[in-house]
Amino acid sequence: MKHFKTLKNFLLEHKKRYILGIIWLVIVDILQLIFPQILKKITDLLQSNQLSLDELLNYAMLIMLLGLGTGLGRYFWRIYIQTTARKAEYYLRNRLFSHLQSLSTNYFNTHKTGDLMAHATNDINAVRTALGPGVVMIIDSVFITITTLIMMIKTTNLLLVILALFPLPFLAFSVQKMGKVIHKRFRNVQETFSDLSDRAQENFAGVRVVKSFVQEEEEIKKFSKVNKNNFDKNMKLIKVSGLLRPLIQFISGISFLIVIWYGGILVIEGQISLGDFVAFNSYLSLLVWPMMAIGWVINILQRGSASMERINNILFEKPDITDSDNTLDTINNIDGHITFQNVWFKYPNSNGYALKNINIDIKEGTTLGVVGRTGSGKTTLVNLILRLYDIDKGNIFIDNIPIRNFLIKNLRENIGYVSQDNFLFSTTVKQNISFAFEKDIDDNKIYNAAKKAEVYDNIIDFPNGFNTSLGERGVTMSGGQRQRTAIARAIIKDPSILILDDSLSSVDTQTEERILKNLKDVMEDKTNIIIAHRISTVKNADHIIVLDEGEIVERGTHEELVNNNKIYNDIYVKQMLEEKIENI
Ligand SMILES: Nc1ncnc2c1ncn2[C@@H]1O[C@H](COP(=O)(O)OP(=O)(O)OP(=O)(O)O)[C@@H](O)[C@H]1O
Numbered sequence: 001m002k003h004f005k006t007l008k009n010f011l012l013e014h015k016k017r018y019i020l021g022i023i024w025l026v027i028v029d030i031l032q033l034i035f036p037q038i039l040k041k042i043t044d045l046l047q048s049n050q051l052s053l054d055e056l057l058n059y060a061m062l063i064m065l066l067g068l069g070t071g072l073g074r075y076f077w078r079i080y081i082q083t084t085a086r087k088a089e090y091y092l093r094n095r096l097f098s099h100l101q102s103l104s105t106n107y108f109n110t111h112k113t114g115d116l117m118a119h120a121t122n123d124i125n126a127v128r129t130a131l132g133p134g135v136v137m138i139i140d141s142v143f144i145t146i147t148t149l150i151m152m153i154k155t156t157n158l159l160l161v162i163l164a165l166f167p168l169p170f171l172a173f174s175v176q177k178m179g180k181v182i183h184k185r186f187r188n189v190q191e192t193f194s195d196l197s198d199r200a201q202e203n204f205a206g207v208r209v210v211k212s213f214v215q216e217e218e219e220i221k222k223f224s225k226v227n228k229n230n231f232d233k234n235m236k237l238i239k240v241s242g243l244l245r246p247l248i249q250f251i252s253g254i255s256f257l258i259v260i261w262y263g264g265i266l267v268i269e270g271q272i273s274l275g276d277f278v279a280f281n282s283y284l285s286l287l288v289w290p291m292m293a294i295g296w297v298i299n300i301l302q303r304g305s306a307s308m309e310r311i312n313n314i315l316f317e318k319p320d321i322t323d324s325d326n327t328l329d330t331i332n333n334i335d336g337h338i339t340f341q342n343v344w345f346k347y348p349n350s351n352g353y354a355l356k357n358i359n360i361d362i363k364e365g366t367t368l369g370v371v372g373r374t375g376s377g378k379t380t381l382v383n384l385i386l387r388l389y390d391i392d393k394g395n396i397f398i399d400n401i402p403i404r405n406f407l408i409k410n411l412r413e414n415i416g417y418v419s420q421d422n423f424l425f426s427t428t429v430k431q432n433i434s435f436a437f438e439k440d441i442d443d444n445k446i447y448n449a450a451k452k453a454e455v456y457d458n459i460i461d462f463p464n465g466f467n468t469s470l471g472e473r474g475v476t477m478s479g480g481q482r483q484r485t486a487i488a489r490a491i492i493k494d495p496s497i498l499i500l501d502d503s504l505s506s507v508d509t510q511t512e513e514r515i516l517k518n519l520k521d522v523m524e525d526k527t528n529i530i531i532a533h534r535i536s537t538v539k540n541a542d543h544i545i546v547l548d549e550g551e552i553v554e555r556g557t558h559e560e561l562v563n564n565n566k567i568y569n570d571i572y573v574k575q576m577l578e579e580k581i582e583n584i
Pocket of ligand 1: 109374379420
């Protein structure tokens with residue numbers, strides 16, 4: 001149970017609700033124990049012909065009141081305990097999500113999204129079940145077992161109690177064992193169901209690929225296989241879960257059989273009254289539930305504890321990239337002078353260096369162009385400026401201050417980054433462009449950014465203009481439209497440093513020219529880094545570097561590099577030729 005320590009503060013804060021819930025639970029149990037005593041009284045009075053109609057009515061009223069009290073009590077303990085368990089679930093899920101947000105990029109490279117989703121759903125559910133039904137079952141079953149046993153002994157004799165209880169531990173044992181198997185099989189069903197929905201979802205999302213490759217039949221076969229797997233796992237589950245109830249009835253039936261046989265003899269011999277016999281049976285049926293509950297609760301607590309341990313493993317994970325003791329939280333504004341000094345960088349879990357001995361000086365207000373073959377280290381270079389990763393050797397300075405001395409939040413707020421994947425959220429176009437702002441901002445600012453990024457005309461053609469939803473339930477943007485929306489999202493921040501990572505690759509050369517012309521005044525007072533495969537994108541940069549296998553192999557202006565006659569010129573000549581062929 002030590003894993004639940006993480007919830008110590010939450011539980012202390014909510015202990016009052018738990019205590020109130022437990023009080024109601026005990027009240028319900030006590031009321032349940034009175035019921036067999038009334039039955040005993042009625043039976044004995046009936047047998048001796050001493051019960052008047054009025055008295056019978058009184059007893060009936062009493063039974064009704066008891067039922068009402070039990071119902072009310074059950075409602076209240078549910079309100080106190082179950083709602084607190086739900087609160088714990090809410091608290092834990094929020095805590096897990098905000099902790100995951102604080103973890104570094106590399107954590108998400110090494111952990112599968114599906115696993116993280118499982119922690120956020122299955123594991124948190126298991127913890128909630130332990131804190132809700134788990135707590136109730138333990139207290140309820142212990143209290144009811146002890147008190148019922150006392151009442152049974154008081155009502156009849158010890159031998160009858162021992163004989164009647166003899167089969168019940170088997171009940172607890174079977175429920176515990178079968179519960180384990182049922183849970184395992186249920187998990188298998190859940191897994192196959194998630195395979196099933198993954199396959200269906202992928203197929204609908206990739207319907208164009210499926211149709212263009214004429215793979216419909218093949219996909220139907222594959223789906224049918226996963227569906228069959230789910231069906232088989234469900235069958236396996238039903239085989240065990242269907243057995244549980246008859247088994248419980250069988251084992252408890254043996255107890256009742258013993259009571260009827262031996263208890264009957266005691267009544268015939270006059271050692272106990274008929275009322276005692278009826279009350280005893282009633283107590284016995286009260287005991288069946290706690291015996292089952294003990295079996296269940298062992299599994300629930302074990303599962304809850306294992307899930308809490310898995311959640312703790314995430315909660316105790318420390319982010320790799322953090323603010324250091326030398327952080328200067330007073331620097332809010334960055335001018336944008338970026339210096340790389342003998343920088344070496346290797347990705348975690350990777351053998352070779354992705355960047356080797358990089359030296360660059362990008363003066364504020366200037367533009368650096370970065371070209372190079374795919375995999376040469378261009379994106380890695382900007383990842384380091386954003387501190388998505390920390391360098392292994394050398395120094396990176398911004399405004400002559402080591403990059404680690406900036407608050408990460410301040411550093412990133414001063415950078416407008418258009419990433420290569422141009423990820424957009426499934427919200428409206430407006431919300432995507434104003435993503436960096438917590439509050440609503442002036443619509444004109446959004447329109448202006450969209451105009452600068454040359455996407456305004458496309459957006460106003462969408463069904464709801466800037467309020468159009470994107471993603472599965474909205475419009476699907478073309479690659480070029482996505483790129484330009486991502487540019488608008490970055491420039492609206494008016495950052496000191498603007499980074500465009502291959503952000504104009506999906507637009508034609510004329511649109512590219514227009515965007516660059518529009519961005520000219522945006523870029524004028526900023527430090528800009530433009531990564532591109534196309535020379536036309538970077539040719540006007542103040543300084544261009546060529547990366548190859550993590551090293552800077554050429555540097556200079558466009559004219560200097562063309563005259564150099566090396567990699568840059570090769571790419572340039574090839575692209576000029578391609579353009580000429582296209583224009584023929
Ligand atoms: N998270 C990562 N873990 C390990 N290696 C990585 C990771 N990201 C990139 N790399 C490797 O680092 C090298 C540089 O990658 P990078 O993405 O910087 O190249 P790039 O020049 O931007 O390529 P492209 O033009 O295709 O975008 C590549 O060999 C790549 O495989």
